[in-house]
Amino acid sequence: MTTTARDALIRAGRSRLTWPVLALVALLLVNVIVTPSFFDIRLQDGHLYGSLIDILKNGAPTLLIALGMTLVIATRGIDLSVGAVVAIAGAVACTSIAGAADSGGAAAAFTGIGLALLLCAVLGFWNGFLVSVLGIQPIIATLVLMITGRGIAMLITDGQIVTVNNPYYAGVGAGFVVLPVAILISVGMFALVGLVTRRTALGMLIESVGINPKASRLAGVRSRTIVWTVYVFCALCAAVGGLMISSNVSAADANNAGLWIELDAILAVVIGGTALSGGRYSLTGTLVGALLIQTLTTTVYTTGIAPEITLVFKALVVIVVCLIQAPKARALLRRRRTPVAPPNAAAPPEPAVAVETTPTRKVGQR
Amino acid sequence: MTETLSAAPPAATAEPIVDMRGISIEFPGVKALQDVDFRLFPGEVHALMGENGAGKSTLIKALTGVYSVDSGVTRLAGRPVTFSGPAAAQDAGISTVYQEVNLCTNLTVAENILLGREPRRFGAIDARAMRVRAAELLDRIGLDIDPVSVLGSHPIAVQQLVAIARAVAVDSHVLVLDEPTSSLDSDEVAELFRTMRVLRDNGVAILFVTHFIDQVYEISDRMTVLRNGRLVGEYATAELSRIGLVSAMIGRELGELEEVERLATHDTAERSAPPVLRAKGLGRSGAIEPFDLEINPGEVVGLAGLLGSGRTELARLLFGADRADSGRVEVGGNPLHLRGPRTAIAAGIAFCSEDRKGEGLIPDLSVRDNLVLAMQAARGWTRPIPRRVKNELVESYLETLDIRPRDPDALIRNLSGGNQQKVLLARWLVTKPKLLILDEPTRGIDVGAKAQIQKLVAELAAEGLAIVFISAELEEVVRISDRIVVLRDRRKVAELAGPDVGVDEVMDLIASGEPERERAAS
CATH class of the missing domain: 3.40.50.300 (P-loop containing nucleotide triphosphate hydrolases)
Structure with missing residues (x-):
């Protein structure tokens, strides 16, 4: 009984990720066919180069933001403002560095980065406040910052593209420690969050708040604090993602930095099998989802798909992956290859009453 | 299964409207129904009886097209049918009212009753016609509320009656009522029964599921009893004693039920x-x-x-x-x-809400996670309960409270109501409340399960736990x-104590409600 149950569980756990992983593999194969050297990785000056590394590096910001988004979505929320936060993070950091006395020094870089993270944490605090304290629907609450955020970034940069020349700052997005620093940051954060949520009780509490907030509150879970924190964390992820994007080009573009990245992040989460209705989430799924999206973008370039049909191609792949993941489609597929459960201990044995003893209270004694 | 043949169909009609034969449904690892036969005749109220997990809900869902069957045939008025979904079943004349009200609380009563079949005029919804039609339907079941009021502004009981009005709105031959009375008070139950009798006399076949045995004897003509996914038998209500019914349902002698007769000790020393x-x-x-x-x-303090x-x-x-x-x-x-x-x-202080689904369960989490939730929340997220401790704790409560299946990894949504309730009780008991x-x-x-929970309450009180016990069933409150x-x-109109407090006395107070008539236990 337990073995069949476990098998069923494993099967279910696998099926959730089967299709995104297959899609990812298929895309990679397409690339190898078009560009035979696609899987080649070279070591040059102690740095690793190659198409796969590029995918990881370019996907690092989306990956990081999708990480924050996963937790937000797990609590039944959504954060549309991450793209704006990306722009603000870059704007604050670059403006601060450009305005510093020693604009090429380490101190200027760290001040800029620190300021950006601080401001973005405040913005996340604001989102969390609107959602968890005022009870505004997340999609509306974060829409506020999505729209005003770009305006704030424009104000900070005076509407200009601010360029900086600071090697320390450039290190975040363009630096290497064998692998690009951006990859290390994103993967490191992923591992850390995975560890923290699954090794402590945080993951379970987040899921319980996402599945049934009322019941969680009555069971004594700090629903409000959890939801609030998750928005702050998501904004911080977006901030770091913004720093990567801006430092990679040593410039802050308030208009275009992180444009539509919120949609990529949400898509990555959904492809990864975390339902938008909240509850159970899968970080591994999000990882696969983010990689799939980035590989898709890369594929479009390497296969030389005409720019005017790029979006259509992307859309097609996304539709196929989502359709194939939909419960109905999955049910159809399952019915096709029905694994008949072996006749087992289905009918429980005759009930035996648990509390056997007669209550030991003395009757009518006063 | 010889009883199947002996149960006489209601007079005048010989052809069942619903005839299910050899129905089997299997979920991964669970045989929910095995070779069950079920017949429903026009113009009868038929009670479907069984413990939690006996397969009542599964059978209803098989009948109403929610589940597809693995084997067996369903005939509707003699023709074999396979429903692709609940809508198809409804089109065929089978309407269902579920235990939990499945309506839109943000819409008006009229909109809910006619949802999906609104009267139209030039393609647009005719609001006036809708109001009139809804008022007629409400009138038919004797419910006096404003059709344009928002459904959510009414108590659950009224919402339940609206759900029935909605079911009656379709011209259905078969009406399935899945525990319609669990949130109704006695007047409302009487009202519902009156409506059911009217419908029955008009030839509607009513399938009625309830846990209240008195109600079964009051309203039903025949009954089918299930146990552990199998058919126990089909009986004419008049020919089966209550004790016979209960032992058919639980398959064991009734000694333990009687033991719970009077649990309270009234020891007010x-x-x-x-x-x-x-x-x-x-x-x-x-x-x-x-x-x-x-x-x-x-002390057990009952709220009546x-x-x-x-x-x-x-x-x-x-x-x-x-x-x-x-x-x-x-x-x-x-x-x-x-x-x-x-x-x-x-x-x-610990609190089990009356709204198990809305305020108790975390349906998508496992029994284990549900059981330790309150304890974990109290410890804070940084101090997870060590896996070994957690497993021992969960195992021991699954054992003591007889929670089935005894699988800590099962999602709690898949458990039957009684077992879910026991998990929720365990959730609080592990926090060692006062x-x-x-x-x-x-x-x-x-x-x-009810007897088990009542006994547990008495035992916990004997161990020194203070308990506040709320129930709509007066007998239960008085007994416990x-x-x-x-x-x-x-x-609060009165406080009663002492061994001589009876249901009648409490009922008098509820009815007359002389305020603040404190009556000490002398």
């Missing part, structure tokens, strides 16, 4: 310990008038009153689920500022409580 909880002038406007209440260790009398509201104030706007609370002799459930839990507030812990669960607080119209 001098107590040296301070009360676990003392409330003074606690109240919340619009919910319950200020009341005083003391609860002592080892009709639906909407303030039972649940009182309990929620004690737990801090709702904020009181007057009065104060002392726990163990010390004042406690109840800011919310967390402060209450920290002070040793005061346990149980709001309708036995609602909608079967006889066996040492002291009974009677509520009426959102006000």
Whole structure:
């Protein structure tokens, strides 16, 4: 009984990720066919180069933001403002560095980065406040910052593209420690969050708040604090993602930095099998989802798909992956290859009453 | 299964409207139904009986097209049918009202009744015609409410009746009522039965599921009993005694049910310990008038009153689920500022809500996670309960409370109502509370589980736990409580104690409600 149950569980756990992983593999194969050297990785000056590394590096910001988004979505929320936060993070950091006395020094870089993270944490605090304290629907609450955020970034940069020349700052997005620093940051954060949520009780509490907030509150879970924190964390992820994007080009573009990245992040989460209705989430799924999206973008370039049909191609792949993941489609597929459960201990044995003893209270004694 | 043949169909009609033969349904690892036959005749009220997990819901869902069957044939008026879904079943004339109200609380009563079949005029919804039609339908079931009022503004009981009005709105030959009475008070039940009789006399076949055995004998003509996914038999109600029915359902002798006859000891001897909880002038406007209440260790305090009398509201104030706007609370002799459930839990107060689905379960989490949720929340997220401790804890509660299946990894949504309720009880018991507030812990669960829970309450009290027990069933409250607080119209009207308190006396008070007639135990 337990073995069949476990098998069923494993099967279910696998099926959730089967299709995104297959899609990812298929895309990679397409690339190898078009560009035979696609899987080649070279070591040059102690740095690793190659198409796969590029995918990881370019996907690092989306990956990081999708990480924050996963937790937000797990609590039944959504954060549309991450793209704006990306722009603000870059704007604050670059403006601060450009305005510093020693604009090429380490101190200027760290001040800029620190300021950006601080401001973005405040913005996340604001989102969390609107959602968890005022009870505004997340999609509306974060829409506020999505729209005003770009305006704030424009104000900070005076509407200009601010360029900086600071090697320390450039290190975040363009630096290497064998692998690009951006990859290390994103993967490191992923591992850390995975560890923290699954090794402590945080993951379970987040899921319980996402599945049934009322019941969680009555069971004594700090629903409000959890939801609030998750928005702050998501904004911080977006901030770091913004720093990567801006430092990679040593410039802050308030208009275009992180444009539509919120949609990529949400898509990555959904492809990864975390339902938008909240509850159970899968970080591994999000990882696969983010990689799939980035590989898709890369594929479009390497296969030389005409720019005017790029979006259509992307859309097609996304539709196929989502359709194939939909419960109905999955049910159809399952019915096709029905694994008949072996006749087992289905009918429980005759009930035996648990509390056997007669209550030991003395009757009518006063 | 010889009874199947002996049960006489109602006179005049020989052809069943629904005839299910050899129905089997299997879920991964569970045979929910095995080779079950079921017949329903026009113009009868047919009770479907069985413990939780016996397969009642599965059979209903097979009939109404929610589940597809693995084997077996369903005939509707003689023709074999396979429904692709609930809508198809409804089109074929099978309407269903589920236990949990499945309506849109944000729409009006009229919109809910006619949802999906609104009268139209030039392609647009004809609001006036809709109002008129809804009013007719409400009238037909004798429910006097404004059709344009928002459904959510009515109590659950009224919503239930609206759901029935909705089911009646379609010209259905078969009406399935899945525990329609679990949230109704006796007047409303009488009202519902009147409606059911009218429909029955018009030739509608009614399938009725309930846990209230009295109601089965009051309304049903015949019954089918299931146990563990198998058919036990089909009986004419008049020919089966109550004891016979119960033993058919649970498949064991009834000794233990009778043991629970009278659990309360009314031992109101001098107590040296301070009360676990003392409330003074606690109240919340619009919910319950200020009341005083003391609860002592080892005492079961029953709250009796009709639906909407303030039972649940009182309990929620004690737990801090709702904020009181007057009065104060002392726990163990010390004042406690109840800011919310967390402060209450920290002070040793636990609360099982009456709304199991909405305020208790975390349906997508496992039994294990559900069981340790309150304990984990109290410890904080940084201090997870060590896996070994957790497993031992969960195993021991699955064992003691006889929770089935005995699988900590099962999702709690897949458990039957009684087992879900036991997990929720266990969730609080692991926190070692001093005061346990149980709001309708036995609602909608079967006889066996009910007896187990009642016994458990008595045992816990014997161990010194203070318990507040709420139930719509007066007999149950009277049997189990040492002291009974009677509520009426959102006000505490009396407190009764002593072994001679009977159902009649409580009923009198609920009905007449002479305020503040305190009657000590002498």
